Amino acid sequence: MAGNGYRLVIGNKYTSSWSLRPWLALKQAGIPFTEVYINLRTPEKKEQILAHSPAGKVPVLWANDLMIWDSLAILEYLAERHPDKGFWPADxxxxxxxxxxxxxxxxxxxxxxxxxxxxxxxxxxxxxxxxxxxxxxxxxxxxxxxxxxxxxxxxxxxxxxxxxxxxxxxxxxxxxxxxxxxxxxxxxxxxxxxxxxxxxxxxxxxxxxxxxxxxxxxx
CATH class of the missing domain: 1.20.1050 (Glutathione S-transferase Yfyf (Class Pi); Chain A, domain 2)
Structure with a gap:
């Protein structure tokens, strides 16, 4: 697991637009994380997602034992945790x-x-x-x-x-x-x-x- 305890649960990279958002932000900021990939085309997708989030959707960010399950909420959380990374403009x-x-x-x-x-x-x-x-x-x-x-x-x-x-x-x-x-x-x-x-x-x-x-x- 990444040293800061971040696990990002995402869906398919071809189609999952909401998954791309926090994934890209983490990559651009150079923040290490563990990627948990769920194939949304498989019959077992519902059970696999529910294993990570009761909301039943991806993406989900786990920060150690804290779960954040909405893309914009994830990004706001990262901005608060890492104010030096420029997630929002300084002005x-x-x-x-x-x-x-x-x-x-x-x-x-x-x-x-x-x-x-x-x-x-x-x-x-x-x-x-x-x-x-x-x-x-x-x-x-x-x-x-x-x-x-x-x-x-x-x-x-x-x-x-x-x-x-x-x-x-x-x-x-x-x-x-x-x-x-x-x-x-x-x-x-x-x-x-x-x-x-x-x-x-x-x-x-x-x-x-x-x-x-x-x-x-x-x-």
């Missing part, structure tokens, strides 16, 4: 906007989630999307552009340096890369496209992608 205004953006992701964008499930390494661009999905994409592009314009001058991420907000939007970046052929049709001036490229240039994202490839090989 108060940037931090407030980062929290708002993360909360919007946590509770919103249902049409995009429903119609464009994460397929992490797939390329499946659609000529048309339902209007609610288009609205979601336009909002995401606008949000990313605003964060980058206001707070992104010193690095490639939403608030310059990698933060919880980037962990929250990494699966969204994956969805847009998979399903949207031209973000310019949704108001992108190149900012959103460059941001997606910056996320996928992270070694941790490459590592997650290799795991997704292995899952497809053994289906």
């Amino acid at each position: 108060a205004d940037a931090r407030a906007v980062a929290r708002a953006a993360s909360a919007e992701m946590h509770s919103g964008f249902q049409p995009l989630r429903e119609h464009c499930p994460m397929k992490f390494i797939a390329t499946d661009p659609k000529d048309e999307h339902a209007e609610p999905v288009q609205d979601n994409i336009r909002r995401i592009v606008t949000l990313w552009k605003d964060c980058r314009a206001r707070f992104g001058a010193d690095g490639p991420f939403l608030f310059s340096q990698f933060s919880i907000a980037d962990a929250m939007y990494a699966p969204v970046a994956s969805r847009l890369r998979t399903y949207v052929a031209d973000l310019g049709a949704y108001g992108d001036d190149g900012t959103a496209t460059a941001y997606i490229e910056a996320l996928f240039a992270l070694p941790a994202m490459s590592e997650w992608g290799e795991g997704a490839k292995r899952e497809l090989e053994f289906r």
